Amino acid sequence: MPRTKPTALLVDMDGVLRRWDPDVSEAVERKHGLPAGVILKTAMEWSRLQAAVTGRITHAEWMASVAAALGGADEAVAEWSAYPGEVDPDVLAFVRDVRAAGVPVGLATNATDRLDADLATLGLVGEVDHVINSSVLGTAKPSAEYFAAACLALRTPPDRVLLIDDSDRFVRGARVARLPAYRWNGSADLPYLRAAFA
Structure with a gap:
C-alpha cells in the first residue's frame, strides 16, 4: 500500500478497466484460416504498435499494416478490430466509488485515435475525470513525459497519484517517475486498493 494516502487515481484501460474475451479473436482467426493469436501478436509488435499509440x-493505418503483414488479411483484421472488448464491472464500480469520494480519476492508456469512439461504444464517456491518451500526447507509457502529463492533468503531485496497471514494465516506469503503482492481478485486488483510499 502507498506510504501516504493517494489523492488521485490513474487506472489503465486494457487489462484493467477493459478486458478481452480471447474466444472472440480465436473465432475470427479460425473463420479466416489464421493461427490462433496471430493477429494480436502481429498488432502488438512494438515497431508497428509504437507508431499508432x-x-x-x-x-x-495501424490495422492496414497488420493486414499487410499477414499477407493481405484485410477482412480478418477488420473483424478482429471491430470487437471493442468489455468493461470490467467491478473495476468500474471501484472507479465510481473513488470519484464519489472526491478523488479525481484519470484513464492512463497507450491508445490510438480510436479511443474516444471506444469509450463511447463501451459507455465509459464521463466515467473518469481525465483521459490521458498516449496518441494525443505523442508519448507512451512508461515514459517520464507520459506520467508527468498525467499528474499535470490530475493537478496532483506524483507521489500522491496511485497508478493501477497490469504491465510490470509500466508499473516500474511509474515508480521511476515517483508515482506509487500497483500491479493489477484481477478483481481480488480491489479490497486492498479500496483500503488505500479509505
Whole structure:
C-alpha cells in the first residue's frame, strides 16, 4: 500500500478497466484460416504498435499494416478490430466509488485515435475525470513525459497519484517517475486498493 494516502487515481484501460474475451479473436482467426493469436501478436509488435499509440499513424493505418503483414488479411483484421472488448464491472464500480469520494480519476492508456469512439461504444464517456491518451500526447507509457502529463492533468503531485496497471514494465516506469503503482492481478485486488483510499 502507498506510504501516504493517494489523492488521485490513474487506472489503465486494457487489462484493467477493459478486458478481452480471447474466444472472440480465436473465432475470427479460425473463420479466416489464421493461427490462433496471430493477429494480436502481429498488432502488438512494438515497431508497428509504437507508431499508432504515439499518434504518428492512425488506428486505420495501424490495422492496414497488420493486414499487410499477414499477407493481405484485410477482412480478418477488420473483424478482429471491430470487437471493442468489455468493461470490467467491478473495476468500474471501484472507479465510481473513488470519484464519489472526491478523488479525481484519470484513464492512463497507450491508445490510438480510436479511443474516444471506444469509450463511447463501451459507455465509459464521463466515467473518469481525465483521459490521458498516449496518441494525443505523442508519448507512451512508461515514459517520464507520459506520467508527468498525467499528474499535470490530475493537478496532483506524483507521489500522491496511485497508478493501477497490469504491465510490470509500466508499473516500474511509474515508480521511476515517483508515482506509487500497483500491479493489477484481477478483481481480488480491489479490497486492498479500496483500503488505500479509505
